[in-house]
Amino acid sequence: MARLHPLRNVLAILGIALGVAVAVCFLPENSYQRWQLLKGTFQGNAVWMYERIHFDPRPIDVVFIGPSRTDRGVDPERLQRDLAGLGAGAGKPVRVVNFALPQGGRNVNAVIFEELLEAKSPRLVVIGVIEKPSRLGHPAFKYIAPRGMIVQPGYAGNLNYLQDLIYLPYRQMQLFAADVAPGLSGLTKSFDAKTYKPDQVQPKVIEIFDGTMRSATQPATEAELEQGVYKLEAGTRPPILPDRFADIEFGDERYFIRRIAAAARSKGVKVAFLFIPYYSGPDRVLEEPFYRQFGPVWSAGYLAPQANLYSDYAHLTVDGAGVLTDWLAPQVAAMLSAPEPAR
Numbered sequence: 001m002a003r004l005h006p007l008r009n010v011l012a013i014l015g016i017a018l019g020v021a022v023a024v025c026f027l028p029e030n031s032y033q034r035w036q037l038l039k040g041t042f043q044g045n046a047v048w049m050y051e052r053i054h055f056d057p058r059p060i061d062v063v064f065i066g067p068s069r070t071d072r073g074v075d076p077e078r079l080q081r082d083l084a085g086l087g088a089g090a091g092k093p094v095r096v097v098n099f100a101l102p103q104g105g106r107n108v109n110a111v112i113f114e115e116l117l118e119a120k121s122p123r124l125v126v127i128g129v130i131e132k133p134s135r136l137g138h139p140a141f142k143y144i145a146p147r148g149m150i151v152q153p154g155y156a157g158n159l160n161y162l163q164d165l166i167y168l169p170y171r172q173m174q175l176f177a178a179d180v181a182p183g184l185s186g187l188t189k190s191f192d193a194k195t196y197k198p199d200q201v202q203p204k205v206i207e208i209f210d211g212t213m214r215s216a217t218q219p220a221t222e223a224e225l226e227q228g229v230y231k232l233e234a235g236t237r238p239p240i241l242p243d244r245f246a247d248i249e250f251g252d253e254r255y256f257i258r259r260i261a262a263a264a265r266s267k268g269v270k271v272a273f274l275f276i277p278y279y280s281g282p283d284r285v286l287e288e289p290f291y292r293q294f295g296p297v298w299s300a301g302y303l304a305p306q307a308n309l310y311s312d313y314a315h316l317t318v319d320g321a322g323v324l325t326d327w328l329a330p331q332v333a334a335m336l337s338a339p340e341p342a343r
Contacts, residue, residue: 060096225313239286283304
């Protein structure tokens with residue numbers, strides 16, 4: 001009777017499972033359906049971004065990418081009107097979109113920007129930054145990133161790498177099934193112009209830090225702002241490693257900023273950075289010298305002491321977004337009229 005080799009059997013099973021997982025990752029997919037994986041979630045606006053890029057014939061001249069402060073702080077419709085009033089665009093409307101998503105993580109901004117460059121020819125990308133970058137990638141990255149970006153993270157020290165990679169086979173099986181039978185998955189393959197909203201609408205109701213909801217026009221109280229700032233600052237960790245190891249500690253930020261800047265340069269797109277502070281926060285950006293290698297840094301630090309403009313400790317009200325947008329317009333106009341960067 002043949003002897004059993006439990007370890008050999010376990011290794012064989014693991015090898016087969018790994019081979020199947022790798023094979024599954026090469027299944028065909030529909031990229032529109034991939035972005036729809038975020039439909040109905042906190043990051044659901046990504047679906048509109050894909051539709052605006054690929055199914056809306058209007059150009060995109062200026063695009064904002066970044067975290068929730070950028071999402072809530074820049075009103076693209078107002079900025080378009082301001083730019084028209086300043087005479088930007090040489091008689092043609094300057095089309096502005098805000099492609100920022102809630103939460104931090106620079107990798108997802110690179111996914112969005114590279115998707116944009118596949119179909120549009122923007123003139124300026126404005127990257128929203130905060131006082132200290134996140135050490136982690138964005139939670140939406142594993143849902144919408146091309147499989148190659150997930151398999152090859154591009155930098156050492158990616159703390160989300162394993163969980164993103166483990167999710168990939170399941171995602172590809174889900175997308176393959178949706179591609180074969182879209183009616184069963186709820187992920188459509190065809191664009192419906194009737195349900196598409198061409199213009200981005202700023203939120204009228206928002207969730208504040210304690211989980212309650214209120215109008216986006218209503219400022220927070222001083223007590224709410226102070227409580228939020230206390231929680232934010234208590235959970236903020238200063239750089240742990242010496243400056244020479246910043247590419248490791250802040251690998252997500254530095255690698256993908258370089259990648260975005262390189263993609264922009266290759267297409268003749270100008271790059272700028274926008275800093276929006278939290279209430280009472282610093283007016284300086286930790287990574288400002290790094291960012292200035294690629295473009296100017298516009299600091300809206302003047303907003304920090306103005307409690308009446310904040311809906312919570314980190315985000316502006318609708319009125320606050322109007323103040324920021326009007327302040328931003330001349331700088332965007334000047335950037336658009338500046339010579340194009342060398343490719």
